[in-house]
Amino acid sequence: DVKVTQSSRYLVKRTGEKVFLECxxxxxxxxxxxxxxxxxxxxxxxxxxxxxxxxxxxxxxxxYSVSREKKERFSLILESASTNQTSMYLCAxxxxxxxxxxxxxxxxTRLSIL
Amino acid sequence: xLNVEQSPQSLHVQEGDSTNFTxxxxxxxxxxxxxxxxxxxxxxxxxxxxxxxGDEKKKGRISATLNTKEGYSxxxxxxxxxxxxxxxxxxxxxxxxxxxxxxxxxxxLTVNP
Numbered sequence: 001d002v003k004v005t006q007s008s009r010y011l012v013k014r015t016g017e018k019v020f021l022e023c024x025x026x027x028x029x030x031x032x033x034x035x036x037x038x039x040x041x042x043x044x045x046x047x048x049x050x051x052x053x054x055x056x057x058x059x060x061x062x063x064y065s066v067s068r069e070k071k072e073r074f075s076l077i078l079e080s081a082s083t084n085q086t087s088m089y090l091c092a093x094x095x096x097x098x099x100x101x102x103x104x105x106x107x108x109t110r111l112s113i114l
Numbered sequence: 115x116l117n118v119e120q121s122p123q124s125l126h127v128q129e130g131d132s133t134n135f136t137x138x139x140x141x142x143x144x145x146x147x148x149x150x151x152x153x154x155x156x157x158x159x160x161x162x163x164x165x166x167x168g169d170e171k172k173k174g175r176i177s178a179t180l181n182t183k184e185g186y187s188x189x190x191x192x193x194x195x196x197x198x199x200x201x202x203x204x205x206x207x208x209x210x211x212x213x214x215x216x217x218x219x220x221x222x223l224t225v226n227p
Contacts, residue, residue, distance in 0.1 A: 004157070031213045042219035043203065050213065058214075090158070094213055100146035102160030103215065 003027070006091050006106040014114055019078040021109055023091030030096040032074035033103065034058075034066065037088040049074055050096060081113045116140065118206050120218035127194050128226050134190045135221040137204030141185035145207040148215060149178055149189055153200040161189075161202075194225040 007022035025032065033048040035058075045058030047066040055066050063085060067075040074093075078085055088110050092103040119138045127133045139147065146165045152158040162171040167182040175192045191198055201222045205215040 033214075035217075040219065043205075043217040045214070045216075048214060059216075092158075096213055100148075100163050100165060100207055101213065102148060102150075102163055103158075103213075104160070105157040107155075107157045 004091055004093055004104050004106040006089075006109050008109050009107060010110050010112075012112045012114060013078075013081050015081060015083060017078075017081045019081050019111070019113075021076040021078075021089055021091075021111070023074045023076070023093075023106055024072050025074075025093040025104070026072065027093065027095075027104070028071065029093035029104070030071070031094045031103075032068065033092040033094075034064075034074065034076045035090045035092065036060070037090060037108070043090065046076065083113050085111065086113045087111060116206055116216040118204060118216050118218040120202075120204055120221050122221060123219070124222040124224070126224045126226060129195060131194050131225075132190065132192045133194055133223065134188050135202065135223075137187045137189070137218055139185050139187075139204075139206045141183060144182045144185070147180055147187050148205045148207075149187070150203040150205070151200045152203060152220070158203060191223070194223075196225045196227050199223055199225045 004025045013019050034046045035043045049055045049068040065077045088108050090108045091106040094103045095101045149161040150158040162178045164180040169180040177190045180187045201220040203220045205217040
């Protein structure tokens with residue numbers, strides 16, 4: 001079974017802090033994604049990566065950056081955390097070989113910015 | 115941004131009832147439609163990936179159909195059980211990308227025992 005592991009289930013940080021959310025997958029997937037989930041808004045794509053050191057902006061990249069130094073790890077960085085970044089963050093991964101592969105998700109990190 | 119809509123937003127049914135809900139998407143430039151189940155405190159789980167008009171897929175008591183000409187997919191659950199309670203998400207591949215998805219807001223299903 002594919003395993004996507006997010007480093008924390010719950011995280012509390014202060015406004016202005018630099019925050020790192022880590023995600024690791026163990027299935028040699030090329031593609032990795034970061035989403036946030038907010039009530040009434042659905043899953044929204046922040047950034048994704050289709051290869052090591054490659055990244056593309058999703059629909060809501062403002063205030064975030066990402067890092068993919070190794071194939072199995074994809075980090076989401078909140079450069080200067082703000083209260084409007086309080087949310088549930090989900091990491092996902094998928095194969096790029098073959099067509100229209102499903103995404104496999106981690107359990108999520110519920111982040112609170114105080 | 116692709117517009118993927120799901121209805122209803124939430125649904126309460128009794129154990130044993132059959133139910134269905136809808137995902138609507140633009141019929142032009144369609145590539146693939148994904149269904150996921152997201153139970154509370156767990157990770158979203160892929161149910162189906164559908165690409166062809168008229169596709170029907172089945173997994174136990176859950177099945178899905180796809181109409182790409184009119185831009186909708188139905189998810190059916192036969193004989194709902196409390197363990198079916200979850201948010202059901204649909205998503206479409208965006209802009210021809212075979213890996214980037216745009217999600218609907220989901221349908222929250224509650225099955226009462």
